[in-house]
Amino acid sequence: MGYLPHTVQDIKKMLDAVGVERVEDLFEDVPESVRYPSILLPDGLSQMEVAGLLEAVSQENVPGAKTANFLGAGAYNHFVPPVVDHVLSRGEFYTAYTPYQPEVSQGTLQAVFEYQSMICALTGMEVSNASHYDGATALAEAVILALNQFRGKRRKIVLCPGVHPEYRQVVHTYTQGMGLVIVGESDCYVDVGRITGSIDENTALVAVQVPDFFGEVNPLTPVVDAAHAHGALVCVVADPISLGMLKPPGWYGVDIVVGEGQGLGIPLSFGGPYLGFFTTREKYVRRMAGRLVGETTDRDGEPGYVLTLSTREQHIKRDRASSNICTNQGLMALAAAVYLSVMGKYGLREVAELCYHKSHYAAGEIDKLAGYELLSRNPFVKEFVIQCPIPVEEINHHLLHEYDIVGGFDLEQIYPDRVNQMLVAVTEMNSKLEIDDLVQGLSEVSG
Amino acid sequence: MKEPLIYDLSSPGRHGVTMPEPDVPLTELPADLLRDDLDLPEVSEIDVVRHYLRLSQRNYAVDRGFYPLGSCTMKYNPKLNEDMARLPGFAAVHPYQPLETIQGALAVMYEVQQWLGELSGFDGISLQPAAGAHGELTGVLMMRRYHLDRGDEKRTKILIPDSAHGTNPASTTMSGLNVVEIPSDDRGNIDLGALRAECDNTVAGIMITNPSTLGLFDENLEAVIAMIHDCGGLVYGDGANFNALMGIVRPGDLGFDVMHFNLHKTFATPHGGGGPGSGPVGCLAHLSPYLPGPIVGANLDENGEHMPGDYYLTMPQKTIGRVKAFYGQFGVIVRAFAYVLVCGSDGLRHASEMAVLAANYLRVRLRDTYHVPYDRVSMHEFVAEGHFADAPDIHALDISKRLIDYGFHPPTNYFPLIVPEALMIEPTETESIETLDAFAEAMLAIAREAREQPELLHDAPHSAPVKRLDEVAAAKNLILCCRPVFNVDEGK
Numbered sequence: 001m002g003y004l005p006h007t008v009q010d011i012k013k014m015l016d017a018v019g020v021e022r023v024e025d026l027f028e029d030v031p032e033s034v035r036y037p038s039i040l041l042p043d044g045l046s047q048m049e050v051a052g053l054l055e056a057v058s059q060e061n062v063p064g065a066k067t068a069n070f071l072g073a074g075a076y077n078h079f080v081p082p083v084v085d086h087v088l089s090r091g092e093f094y095t096a097y098t099p100y101q102p103e104v105s106q107g108t109l110q111a112v113f114e115y116q117s118m119i120c121a122l123t124g125m126e127v128s129n130a131s132h133y134d135g136a137t138a139l140a141e142a143v144i145l146a147l148n149q150f151r152g153k154r155r156k157i158v159l160c161p162g163v164h165p166e167y168r169q170v171v172h173t174y175t176q177g178m179g180l181v182i183v184g185e186s187d188c189y190v191d192v193g194r195i196t197g198s199i200d201e202n203t204a205l206v207a208v209q210v211p212d213f214f215g216e217v218n219p220l221t222p223v224v225d226a227a228h229a230h231g232a233l234v235c236v237v238a239d240p241i242s243l244g245m246l247k248p249p250g251w252y253g254v255d256i257v258v259g260e261g262q263g264l265g266i267p268l269s270f271g272g273p274y275l276g277f278f279t280t281r282e283k284y285v286r287r288m289a290g291r292l293v294g295e296t297t298d299r300d301g302e303p304g305y306v307l308t309l310s311t312r313e314q315h316i317k318r319d320r321a322s323s324n325i326c327t328n329q330g331l332m333a334l335a336a337a338v339y340l341s342v343m344g345k346y347g348l349r350e351v352a353e354l355c356y357h358k359s360h361y362a363a364g365e366i367d368k369l370a371g372y373e374l375l376s377r378n379p380f381v382k383e384f385v386i387q388c389p390i391p392v393e394e395i396n397h398h399l400l401h402e403y404d405i406v407g408g409f410d411l412e413q414i415y416p417d418r419v420n421q422m423l424v425a426v427t428e429m430n431s432k433l434e435i436d437d438l439v440q441g442l443s444e445v446s447g
Numbered sequence: 448m449k450e451p452l453i454y455d456l457s458s459p460g461r462h463g464v465t466m467p468e469p470d471v472p473l474t475e476l477p478a479d480l481l482r483d484d485l486d487l488p489e490v491s492e493i494d495v496v497r498h499y500l501r502l503s504q505r506n507y508a509v510d511r512g513f514y515p516l517g518s519c520t521m522k523y524n525p526k527l528n529e530d531m532a533r534l535p536g537f538a539a540v541h542p543y544q545p546l547e548t549i550q551g552a553l554a555v556m557y558e559v560q561q562w563l564g565e566l567s568g569f570d571g572i573s574l575q576p577a578a579g580a581h582g583e584l585t586g587v588l589m590m591r592r593y594h595l596d597r598g599d600e601k602r603t604k605i606l607i608p609d610s611a612h613g614t615n616p617a618s619t620t621m622s623g624l625n626v627v628e629i630p631s632d633d634r635g636n637i638d639l640g641a642l643r644a645e646c647d648n649t650v651a652g653i654m655i656t657n658p659s660t661l662g663l664f665d666e667n668l669e670a671v672i673a674m675i676h677d678c679g680g681l682v683y684g685d686g687a688n689f690n691a692l693m694g695i696v697r698p699g700d701l702g703f704d705v706m707h708f709n710l711h712k713t714f715a716t717p718h719g720g721g722g723p724g725s726g727p728v729g730c731l732a733h734l735s736p737y738l739p740g741p742i743v744g745a746n747l748d749e750n751g752e753h754m755p756g757d758y759y760l761t762m763p764q765k766t767i768g769r770v771k772a773f774y775g776q777f778g779v780i781v782r783a784f785a786y787v788l789v790c791g792s793d794g795l796r797h798a799s800e801m802a803v804l805a806a807n808y809l810r811v812r813l814r815d816t817y818h819v820p821y822d823r824v825s826m827h828e829f830v831a832e833g834h835f836a837d838a839p840d841i842h843a844l845d846i847s848k849r850l851i852d853y854g855f856h857p858p859t860n861y862f863p864l865i866v867p868e869a870l871m872i873e874p875t876e877t878e879s880i881e882t883l884d885a886f887a888e889a890m891l892a893i894a895r896e897a898r899e900q901p902e903l904l905h906d907a908p909h910s911a912p913v914k915r916l917d918e919v920a921a922a923k924n925l926i927l928c929c930r931p932v933f934n935v936d937e938g939k
Contacts, residue, residue, distance in 0.1 A: 002798055003525055003877050006879070014805070023800045031668070037697050039792040044794040047527045050531075053788065055536075061537065061548060063540050071543050074772060081492075087500070094717045095509035096719075097718045098722075117928045127928060133577035133723075170769050177588070245481055269532075269540070272775055273777075274773075313613070323617065324617035326579065327721060330721030350466040357473050360474035361472060379480060
């Protein structure tokens with residue numbers, strides 16, 4: 001029953017010291033009428049039984065391990081080098097708290113400092129914080145940074161329809177009490193001209209995604225120029241694996257880069273825990289949310305690391321803090337740091353190029369099929385859109401049951417004009433054999 | 448000995464992981480979009496392993512020893528739970544897979560929703576919030592929406608006791624509501640007179656941490672809740688301290704309308720050096736339609752039994768919206784699931800009882816040496832003062848740093864703000880009496896040193912990987928990144 005070390009004698013000794021007879025006596029402040037309710041939970045089981053039970057429940061899922069997976073749409077099946085989970089499994093890392101006591105938290109602090117440095121290198125930005133819950137909440141915090149930068153005087157946010165639909169929903173949730181106008185997202189297709197046309201003097205932030213939700217790399221410069229011409233900030237939602245080959249948003253002069261870091265060594269795990277990364281320019285660092293690790297020295301002049309600029313944060317500023325965030329995704333940031341270290345300068349480029357070649361091969365082959373058409377017209381790295389002859393759900397059913405393939409994302413669910421359109425993700429994990437099976441499977445359901 | 452940065456271990460041309468050659472025909476790369484430099488380390492795998500292993504050894508952690516960090520519930524993190532979350536059937540599942548392929552994941556989430564509801568007396572649960580503060584934001588947005596839906600637009604005030612975590616007022620501001628602080632009385636309870644003065648038709652609600660951050664069960668709780676409800680407000684519970692109450696009392700029975708849980712405190716999931724946490728939100732029926740989602744539903748047969756294959760995702764009818772992408776911190780939820788299965792209802796209640804007993808044991812062992820300002824039966828933690836009249840130069844910080852030399856993690860210090868030189872001590876139920884005694888002995892020894900050899904405390908820690916760090920310099924001369932930044936124009 002549980003994980004408790006106390007013997008009957010220990011309990012007696014402690015009760016005696018406290019001066020009460022029974023444990024129940026410690027709860028006299030709890031109103032008697034509701035004290036000690038009956039709780040209908042299962043009885044405790046042995047670890048052996050629980051392991052067997054969970055193994056069985058887990059097998060009611062069909063994991064990517066058993067199938068070829070062509071689903072992306074914000075969560076990707078990338079290779080995780082074994083070293084990542086071995087480091088994460090160190091009790092010294094995963095059973096530590098937020099590093100409030102820096103002298104005994106140098107491991108976590110230095111790892112986060114390295115994470116911040118590598119994320120800056122990846123995005124081409126100047127400062128990174130220690131993480132957010134996920135890409136969606138990182139975007140919501142970018143919106144809040146922009147609002148604060150203009151001290152609430154600018155009330156408009158331009159959200160490109162190519163930003164992940166769930167991220168946009170989270171922005172709406174976070175800002176529902178702030179009286180904002182959010183425009184630009186009603187279209188089903190990305191039109192850079194329409195985005196730039198909706199930016200004005202009341203716009204605090206323009207948010208676009210590169211590659212966008214449909215996988216395409218749209219030109220960034222017109223958006224940055226239009227936003228800056230009106231004094232608005234630009235936030236790019238970026239895919240960290242694609243940044244292995246693409247020029248980073250920082251080089252285009254954007255103000256904030258956020259994104260989902262799941263691809264950096266973090267398993268799919270049914271949607272979480274993931275990693276929101278957040279980077280910006282040094283001039284906005286004091287408006288940034290979240291933890292920041294900075295370098296300093298100790299009393300002997302030796303280098304060390306501490307949480308810094310905490311005067312932005314809730315435990316100091318309370319109702320005037322830049323955000324309410326406290327616990328973040330520390331261990332996931334460590335995963336990303338280990339991943340980026342071991343992949344390094346060359347490995348990440350190789351991963352990105354593998355995605356590129358494989359996805360282009362798949363797209364080309366599908367485009368040749370009768371009834372199918374590749375719709376992506378701009379460059380893409382690992383995801384593209386195909387027009388299918390029949391509903392995507394029917395196709396995916398066929399792929400799953402005949403080929404053990406998890407097919408792509410059904411865009412019509414979110415974008416009603418995109419009838420029978422499938423968003424296909426191909427990563428380094430998909431072999432040519434799997435791709436050929438996918439193409440074969442698609443060819444059999446050509447309507 | 449210091450550990451170099453991973454970049455300092457770099458050697459040009461060195462590779463870590465090698466990826467396979469492409470097995471498909473190559474496609475020409477889009478030259479004008481490509482970066483010509485990626486400033487990541489060039490290290491081998493063994494460099495990475497040794498570097499991060501050495502860094503790990505510069506951390507204190509629950510797996511090393513006693514971590515009585517008040518308000519954080521640093522209980523043991525069972526290893527079984529780690530293995531379970533890593534089962535391929537959980538770890539390798541994509542969130543958008545077809546329903547028929549995710550029934551196991553949905554079953555776990557459904558059960559955890561049900562169990563949290565049973566333990567707390569709430570009718571609705573959403574597992575989506577990612578951490579405690581995220582749950583607070585969720586709960587306050589739900590309260591706001593509830594009032595607006597009833598056309599009650601003037602309720603913009605959230606009352607927050609002065610002992611609350613900073614996240615409470617910060618979450619309120621993010622929700623677009625205003626904070627009004629309520630003082631504590633001389634027994635550490637919410638001051639009823641001050642509360643009464645604020646109770647009017649502009650109150651959206653109150654945020655109560657119970658047990659409070661003083662570790663006390665508020666003796667005025669029933670009166671406080673009645674007063675808020677009488678003026679039309681709602682009661683939010685900050686469940687950070689739920690570890691004192693499992694099977695002891697259900698917040699829903701006490702009249703709380705909505706509350707978040709911290710799976711990473713109460714349900715033994717690891718803190719990860721600052722996350723991931725998980726902050727599910729529970730509420731009574733009148734707030735259930737506002738929960739964020741999707742949440743998991745089950746089709747039940749006529750006996751109330753749910754059938755395999757019958758779990759689905761659903762959005763509550765008047766939802767405040769999503770608070771994150773996908774469904775929640777699923778890997779954390781699996782760990783909590785395994786924890787509850789091992790403990791069962793009796794084990795959870797016993798855990799809370801032992802957490803409370805351990806805190807009271809330490810309180811009585813230390814109270815003659817360290818002033819305990821609200822010295823009555825505590826819940827799972829208590830707050831002492833880290834200063835002595837006859838050693839005026841010694842502060843809570845010095846005592847905390849000296850504890851490191853004795854092999855313990857310091858308690859939370861300087862919080863709650865209403866206690867001067869606060870040392871907030873939470874032993875948790877997973878520590879043996881021998882550990883508690885050793886900690887008490889260390890605290891008593893430090894109190895003697897404070898008088899006899901105060902420099903031992905001022906210069907502490909002596910045994911940590913680094914000496915006391917200059918936090919002021921870190922904020923003044925910001926170094927947040929160890930790499931040079933590309934000039935924007937050059938990059939283009």
